[in-house]
Amino acid sequence: MNRFVIAVLIAASASAQTLEQRVDRELPSLLTTYKTLHASPELSTKEQKTSAFVASKLRELGYEVTERVGKYEEPGETCYGVVAMMRNGDGPVVLIRSDLDGLPVNEQTGLPHASTNANVMHACGHDVHMTTLIGTAKILADTRSQWRGTVMLIGQPAEEVVRGAKGMLADGLYERFARPNYAIAIHDWAALESGKVGFRAGYVMANSDSVDVTVRGVGGHGAAPDKSKDPVVIAAEIVVALQTIVSRGNSPLDPVVVTVGSIHGGSKRNIIPDEVKLYLTVRTYKPEVRQRVLASIERIAKGIAQAAGVPADRMPIVEVHKNEAAPATYNDPALTERWANALRRELGAANVVLMDPVMVSEDFGRFSLDGKIPAVMLMVGAADPAKVASGAALPGLHSSVFAPTPVDLVLKTAVRTVVAGVNELLKR
Numbered sequence: 001m002n003r004f005v006i007a008v009l010i011a012a013s014a015s016a017q018t019l020e021q022r023v024d025r026e027l028p029s030l031l032t033t034y035k036t037l038h039a040s041p042e043l044s045t046k047e048q049k050t051s052a053f054v055a056s057k058l059r060e061l062g063y064e065v066t067e068r069v070g071k072y073e074e075p076g077e078t079c080y081g082v083v084a085m086m087r088n089g090d091g092p093v094v095l096i097r098s099d100l101d102g103l104p105v106n107e108q109t110g111l112p113h114a115s116t117n118a119n120v121m122h123a124c125g126h127d128v129h130m131t132t133l134i135g136t137a138k139i140l141a142d143t144r145s146q147w148r149g150t151v152m153l154i155g156q157p158a159e160e161v162v163r164g165a166k167g168m169l170a171d172g173l174y175e176r177f178a179r180p181n182y183a184i185a186i187h188d189w190a191a192l193e194s195g196k197v198g199f200r201a202g203y204v205m206a207n208s209d210s211v212d213v214t215v216r217g218v219g220g221h222g223a224a225p226d227k228s229k230d231p232v233v234i235a236a237e238i239v240v241a242l243q244t245i246v247s248r249g250n251s252p253l254d255p256v257v258v259t260v261g262s263i264h265g266g267s268k269r270n271i272i273p274d275e276v277k278l279y280l281t282v283r284t285y286k287p288e289v290r291q292r293v294l295a296s297i298e299r300i301a302k303g304i305a306q307a308a309g310v311p312a313d314r315m316p317i318v319e320v321h322k323n324e325a326a327p328a329t330y331n332d333p334a335l336t337e338r339w340a341n342a343l344r345r346e347l348g349a350a351n352v353v354l355m356d357p358v359m360v361s362e363d364f365g366r367f368s369l370d371g372k373i374p375a376v377m378l379m380v381g382a383a384d385p386a387k388v389a390s391g392a393a394l395p396g397l398h399s400s401v402f403a404p405t406p407v408d409l410v411l412k413t414a415v416r417t418v419v420a421g422v423n424e425l426l427k428r
């Protein structure tokens, strides 16, 4: 054989490699990356070292990387967003998002690569997402001849406080870099067996709103309730009545959660306080349901205060915290089906499973600009198959003992999932 023939054969065998073979070859280095990230988590808005690490890995792979993309509304805070672009000819732009932040959790896994930062842990698996982003970047860089278009990799800070996506968009993300045709993401999933991927079209995660209700009364002596308006009793009635928003005021087919997670008031047994504070989280899917539920909270709080004879100038104050709100995650049905079909071919149909939606929240939905850009988030299984088989209890996301198991299978499945999705959207 002459050298030309050998070169052609080598090139042919390189492109004939399956995606699985390519991921297997990258796995040892991805495991090292994962363990490095897992051992050194940083809290939301403080992702200085994490973002620099991700940026340097992507730069090494030939991406055009920009750091510190993003602007928070609060002055004086740095937004550690990372954007890495690879322009590879005409074709669609695909945004692939990983989050960067850890949680204020004291890790109890006992793993050799456990967090070395006290009371900070990657308990939501954002280290899996970052490693997947880096693995995807490597394989797409190695296979440039097989796809065309633009890949836009996003390292997003402050997901756990749902501020990072908003901050990056507010800094002109789509104007400065590119406006994507598609936005995709994965999240590891503690209730799904490792090796499997979960999908669902339509709403998969909820709108989240934080609402404070300050119930104001007229304080006085605990032994003379007739001389006061007791905000403790009024607050107790409001807590119970708020549940009728879900059970009576809402269609049974539209999921809603109203949880009063915190209640504070008073200082001593024999004092009727001036006010009681209620702190609520509210979860919904549809925008019209969200508006109605928020209006109902205000109406019920004021109505009960009125019924109790609270003076007009002491009506409850209802505050909705715009900075703590996250929009629902809506999976574009056509894009979801396209990605799921590609995964059935890549992973086998038995490993691609329909999932139930949940009422937890994410800020990935912001990248869709209210549905103008088709977006999808898929769930990658992270539960130990042995535990699933035995029916043992599985630690949830945010738990101090959550550990994707076996982590090499989780990473391998995640990288195959994302690369197969990008190949489907950018194939030549």
Ligand SMILES: [Zn+2]
Pocket: 124, 160, 397, 398
């Ligand atoms: Zn989380």
Ligand SMILES: [Zn+2]
Pocket: 124, 125, 126, 159, 187
């Ligand atoms: Zn998360």
